[in-house]
Amino acid sequence: MTAATPQPTAITSFVDLLSLDEIDKGLFRGWCHAGAPLRAFGGQVAAQALVAAGRTVAEGRLVHSLHGYFMRPGDPRRPLVYEVDSLRDGGSYSTRRVTAIQRGEAVFTLSASFKRPEESPDRQAVMPDLPGPENLPDPYAAWAAGGPENYWGSTGRLTLDMRIVPRDLPGQPPELPGVPQQYVWLKSAQKLPADEPLMHVCALAYLSDLTLASTAALHLQLPRAERKEPSRISLASLDHAMWFHRPFRADEWLLFAQRSPSSSDGRGLAQGEFYTRDGQLVASVVQEALIREHPHPAP
Template sequence: MGAAVNEALKELLDLLDLEQIELDIFRGRSPEERIQRVFGGQVAAQALVAAGRTVPKDRNVHSLHAYFIRPGDPSIPIVYNVERVRDGRSFTTRRVVAIQHGKAIFTMSASFHIPEEGIEHQATEMPEVPRPELLPHFQERMRAVVGDDPEWTAWLERPRPIDARYISPLTWEAHKDPSLRSAETNVWIRADAELPDDPLLHVVLAAYASDFTLVDTVLLAHGLAWGASNVMGASLDHAMWFHRPFRADEWLLYAQESPWSGGARGLARGQMFTESGDLVVSVVQEAMIRVTKSQNPR
């Protein structure tokens, strides 16, 4: 299974290697899959790559703020236009607009900072959770829930670039057992192969992975699950802060919570910790969540 997953990671890295078509203009593509829209984490990751390609190597991204405006069409390329908003002595700011069919589908502002010495503290502590090696793969957990359902078999056997080990209940498990409902989710994540020593790449992969489970934390509180409930959802905005250097090919605990939902929207917050307990990333996302009257098949 490992070799197949490594191939999936190689494909993801290829998707992140954008084609430069003009000064500050880049083109990205999507996986060749029959899906309705482009995965939001992919667009955010590609936009961050585009921004990073226009910034001096001595500056590291420390934050991004993004809005998902329209669904992305996976059948055509995405064009990323980068605006050089500011080049200061310590900070660099970039704005990226992702375009398809002549319209903006996504915007992002990203800020980069030279390494500096300063005051330090970490008030939050990593939750006490089992080690990732003691936990089953996500596919194993899901297979125990859906059994031999042929509609799920191909999806579960598909290789994945990110290894995810859930400590908390899956949304499907909570959908079947109301006692498992919770507004908190803890999951270990890491890229499923060793990566080059490129700081931007590790940040980009964290941005990609950060969009997988945040909305699920909102659904988990209500016993809803994609494909099992009459629920429709889409990311609205996404913000991240990168506090310390880290490696995406080493285990990160993604601790998430949903403090609120209402008005067809849900808010989720997340923190990524290294195995040693260092807080390296903070994430906030709001999503549209609508419960429809009829069942929404997967």
């Protein structure tokens, strides 16, 4: 058992974001930063749950899928405890279930599957032909002025790099009727350990939750980087699923191609794929998000 780590006073890297204490066999503890005022960022909760699961799996088995449900908003002022159940260890696959607990209540549940790599025939979708990140605007510059959504200007600026492809940029794939789309380049701001594939997968789980919900709400408001006024939409992740197809590094630029085929009943569905710079499809994501409009203020 290791000594308890206090609440971090500063987060400067993805290693900090994914740090967990092992407090007993199958029990881990971590801290999550806010994604909105007094609400722990769901992507970090999911990433830490995956770290906890991965620490209980035999070396050489890599995560290939995860399915998570967000049940309660986590409090960033208190630690989260991750309880890991080892459901199965077969000849090729291992399955884990993780429950994130805070003040005696389940906040998030995760099922994750790990497998031994094997050879098989390969095929994949073609990456959209879009400009690279180098000449795209840095969204942090627009957020630096502050405001209610400026939490990205502190933790985000130090830990991740982001470039958003402007929606009016010519040459993008045609947008289908009723299916808004968004393209974002993402990566860790610092190098991650080359010999720890779990670190890169967990970092991508964190990154995958940054813009999916906003993609599902594009029929109601512009993305954060393009808006001039505060959001009038409540967004929250309800569930999150990922499949990891090929090896990758989360500290190298990845294109996140996203679209939303449906929004109704206060819920929106978003889908996305991550591609490397050379066009390798490395992961797919699906998320359902809560979407509610705030009442407009009286004139």
